[in-house]
Amino acid sequence: MSLSTESPGESTGTTPQSESAFVAGDIQVSMRNVSKVFAGRTGWLNRITGKTSADFLAIDNVNIDIERNTFVSIIGPSGCGKSTLLNIIAGLSEASAGDVMMDGQPIEGPGPDRGMVFQNYALMPWMTVEENIRFAVETVHPTMSPADLKDVVREHIQLVGLAGAERKHPQELSGGMRQRVGIARALAIDPQILLMDEPFGALDALTRGFLQEEIERIWERKRKTAIMITHSIDEALLLSDRIILMTRGPAAKIDEVLDVPFDRPRDREAVEAHPAYRELKHEMEQHLFRETRAVEASRLS
Amino acid sequence: MPTSAMQRARKKQRRGEIDENVRAIGLFVLSLVIFLGFWEIGARSGWFSKGMPTASLTLQELWWWVTNPFFNNGPNDLGIGWNLLVSLRRVAIGYLAASLIAVPLGILIGISPVASKAFNPYVQLLKPVSPLAWLPIGLYLFRDSEKTGIFIIMISSIWPTLVNTAFGVANVSKDYLNVAKTLGASQWRTVTRVIIPAALPNIIAGLRISMGIAWLVIVAAEMLLGTGLGYFIWNEWNNLYIPNILVAIIVIGFVGILLDQMFAYAERAVSFGGKSE
Ligand SMILES: Nc1ncnc2c1ncn2[C@@H]1O[C@H](COP(=O)(O)OP(=O)(O)OP(=O)(O)O)[C@@H](O)[C@H]1O
Ligand SMILES: [Mg+2]
Numbered sequence: 001m002s003l004s005t006e007s008p009g010e011s012t013g014t015t016p017q018s019e020s021a022f023v024a025g026d027i028q029v030s031m032r033n034v035s036k037v038f039a040g041r042t043g044w045l046n047r048i049t050g051k052t053s054a055d056f057l058a059i060d061n062v063n064i065d066i067e068r069n070t071f072v073s074i075i076g077p078s079g080c081g082k083s084t085l086l087n088i089i090a091g092l093s094e095a096s097a098g099d100v101m102m103d104g105q106p107i108e109g110p111g112p113d114r115g116m117v118f119q120n121y122a123l124m125p126w127m128t129v130e131e132n133i134r135f136a137v138e139t140v141h142p143t144m145s146p147a148d149l150k151d152v153v154r155e156h157i158q159l160v161g162l163a164g165a166e167r168k169h170p171q172e173l174s175g176g177m178r179q180r181v182g183i184a185r186a187l188a189i190d191p192q193i194l195l196m197d198e199p200f201g202a203l204d205a206l207t208r209g210f211l212q213e214e215i216e217r218i219w220e221r222k223r224k225t226a227i228m229i230t231h232s233i234d235e236a237l238l239l240s241d242r243i244i245l246m247t248r249g250p251a252a253k254i255d256e257v258l259d260v261p262f263d264r265p266r267d268r269e270a271v272e273a274h275p276a277y278r279e280l281k282h283e284m285e286q287h288l289f290r291e292t293r294a295v296e297a298s299r300l301s
Numbered sequence: 302m303p304t305s306a307m308q309r310a311r312k313k314q315r316r317g318e319i320d321e322n323v324r325a326i327g328l329f330v331l332s333l334v335i336f337l338g339f340w341e342i343g344a345r346s347g348w349f350s351k352g353m354p355t356a357s358l359t360l361q362e363l364w365w366w367v368t369n370p371f372f373n374n375g376p377n378d379l380g381i382g383w384n385l386l387v388s389l390r391r392v393a394i395g396y397l398a399a400s401l402i403a404v405p406l407g408i409l410i411g412i413s414p415v416a417s418k419a420f421n422p423y424v425q426l427l428k429p430v431s432p433l434a435w436l437p438i439g440l441y442l443f444r445d446s447e448k449t450g451i452f453i454i455m456i457s458s459i460w461p462t463l464v465n466t467a468f469g470v471a472n473v474s475k476d477y478l479n480v481a482k483t484l485g486a487s488q489w490r491t492v493t494r495v496i497i498p499a500a501l502p503n504i505i506a507g508l509r510i511s512m513g514i515a516w517l518v519i520v521a522a523e524m525l526l527g528t529g530l531g532y533f534i535w536n537e538w539n540n541l542y543i544p545n546i547l548v549a550i551i552v553i554g555f556v557g558i559l560l561d562q563m564f565a566y567a568e569r570a571v572s573f574g575g576k577s578e
Pocket of ligand 1: 038039056058077078079080081082083084085249
């Protein structure tokens with residue numbers, strides 16, 4: 001992972017960032033000078049009704065490199081542009097400026113090489129658990145034989161611990177179980193990269209803890225590149241190899257990138273006992289506190 | 302929870318439901334008795350206008366018509382069953398044709414903003430027009446009461462289905478569409494496997510309203526057409542025999558309930574147990 005913001009001097013990271021773009025390792029996703037502007041409302045109709053708004057610069061000149069087979073978390077104050085960033089990588093949204101590359105090719109739209117886990121699960125309510133996963137696999141591999149299809153679906157249902165719930169509809173499941181389906185669906189298409197936008201944001205603390213450990217277990221088996229947005233410092237520390245800290249918006253940038261040195265496979269206790277744990281956690285708390293306070297202050301003025 | 306406690310809770314809940322239903326039926330029967338009694342006494346003692354039939358005579362007529370539905374002594378003396386079948390046939394054909402147009406067109410309008418803007422003026426202009434305004438046009442075009450009836454049903458039952466389908470399709474959750482996009486689903490697959498199932502509750506709701514309108518309109522249209530339940534009423538009006546008009550109203554109401562309940566059942570079947578996610 002390398003990082004170069006416009007003014008590297010701003011970076012207050014514990015891991016000093018070199019200005020050179022060179023990084024060791026195999027870069028899979030790279031963003032170069034990426035900005036995103038949401039167009040404001042203009043035009044005579046809006047002007048008459050007094051509903052015009054200015055253009056909004058959500059993220060400004062961001063550079064990120066993500067190495068293959070690493071788990072990267074993005075953390076930052078609410079509304080800073082994390083989802084915007086992830087949607088650009090997913091191809092659901094287009095960068096206003098800059099280059100987004102995956103394996104040397106520009107990202108031009110969404111595709112099954114990137115599997116997405118949604119915060120609100122986004123399961124089709126008219127399909128059972130099994131059908132939701134099968135729909136994904138069938139869409140990506142239309143020529144797969146029914147027998148193989150069945151195997152893939154069953155394998156992933158087992159992987160996330162949903163055996164027995166195959167024929168249930170999403171609305172019969174708890175939030176935690178629904179997100180297991182979401183994760184199984186994203187993994188079943190065998191993507192190069194797993195993208196997760198606050199996958200556990202809507203869950204209670206206990207369920208959240210269980211699912212974090214599940215993700216850790218699953219990730220150790222597959223070691224796919226993963227990019228996860230989170231608001232939880234502990235979640236990021238348990239799962240990630242790198243943590244990207246974003247500044248507040250508008251014109252959000254990347255503040256610093258933390259290396260997480262804990263050995264894998266991880267468990268919560270070992271992570272918390274690690275000598276670097278306190279320092280990293282402190283660093284992240286400081287960052288979030290500083291940025292969030294600035295957001296609140298700007299809201300007051 | 303121990304099973305005995307669960308059984309007790311279930312029994313208690315069921316007793317509550319039975320209790321409620323018993324009381325509702327009791328109230329219904331009571332109000333019906335009061336209504337019929339008031340009608341009977343009022344008609345006998347001349348509280349209403351002069352020709353007002355009594356409740357007992359009306360019920361006798363109802364019984365007679367329902368037990369002798371299928372006789373045929375010429376167009377002005379036809380069993381109510383035949384008339385009902387004639388009306389149902391017109392509704393079925395006109396409604397089916399309307400649905401076959403409205404659902405695909407609604408899907409197109411819901412998906413494509415261009416189609417939506419292009420076709421919206423037609424919908425807005427024609428939707429509020431009373432179906433009976435089309436009657437002279439239909440008669441002039443087809444010179445045939447049967448085809449005119451079907452035409453009127455079609456043109457009046459197209460709009461609710463069209464509008465509801467377009468609304469449902471346009472408002473399919475962005476999340477489902479994003480899922481389809483990230484999977485790289487084709488346009489066809491997205492429409493058939495995601496958009497249509499997601500919009501189905503709205504489509505069925507539109508079909509249900511359309512059916513209600515078709516059943517409302519057929520009676521009115523048939524008064525001017527020559528057969529069917531509407532004509533039955535018109536004919537009895539010409540005979541000045543009010544009890545048979547009341548009989549027809551009751552029959553029309555009951556058939557309307559049956560038709561509506563079919564769609565209510567379909568609606569429940571596609572509502573994915575409380576919607577969302
Ligand atoms: N379609 C849009 N049009 C205009 N502004 C938008 C749009 N989408 C997002 N924004 C703005 O861009 C900024 C970043 O939004 P984004 O959803 O990426 O934030 P986030 O970091 O994911 O926030 P959260 O932590 O609440 O999920 C916000 O200020 C938001 O209001
Ligand atoms: Mg977000």
